[in-house]
Amino acid sequence: MEAYQHILLAADFTAHCDRVARRAADLAGIYQSKLSVCHAVDSLPIAESVYGPIIPFDGDLTAELVAAAEKQLAILGATYGIPEDRQWVVIGSPKTEILLLAEEHKTDLIVVGSHGRHGLGLLLGSTASSILHHAKCDVMAVRLTDAGK
């Protein structure tokens, strides 16, 4: 079986998401793949939210979120040996931006957290599901539970 050449870790920084990063790093180690990490800062109203429409972030808040995400990715990068030029913060819908990055950089595996279908998971779960539907490459969905197992 061919080894994965380039794995993209989609980091969402929710509780226990380190499990997703560890699995991505584990697979990258096993297959000797290049590993990149991305995080999408959503600046758009989330029309499909079950809680009703969410007001778009203003510019300053978006800049703060981007800076915070960059710090988080730097920590992940240091932990798992991902160089700075493969730590990508993008602004926009996670569903769309993660797929665009994957195509642009020709990744052959996306590793993403999969949340339960309750509470926050209703919202976050849809990102994993949309990635699975639309990705042109393989997708590993790492199950995240309240217990973080």
Place this chain on the structure above:
Amino acid sequence: MEAYQHILLAADFTAHCDRVARRAADLAGIYQSKLSVCHAVDSLPIAESVYGPIIPFDGDLTAELVAAAEKQLAILGATYGIPEDRQWVVIGSPKTEILLLAEEHKTDLIVVGSHGRHGLGLLLGSTASSILHHAKCDVMAVRLTDAGK
């Protein structure tokens, strides 16, 4: 990172699905996991089909499909060293039956084919998506394209 202990391959026998089996076997080899394989023979009307409702299979046809699936699983089993008692043909909705098997046997990774969102993929894709939504364990969705890459 903990190794997977028991991987469940969800086989659908569509074109190029051998890629899914090879990935499951590859991961099982890497992690030294137990590998099981299942196929669900759907005997129910598919109410959500985009082509309209599909007439349920009759009993004889279901028995024939089960026998055919058993043969296919036996071939997969011989190819990838999966013993007969871990080759499971179940009757019912793939979405439900695969998840039930995964829970019953406490598998920690399900490997399933992910089809495009066109033609047959509209139907089959929903199985992978539903498994991702509802599984209590990790899910690897192996992308199947027309080219079988």
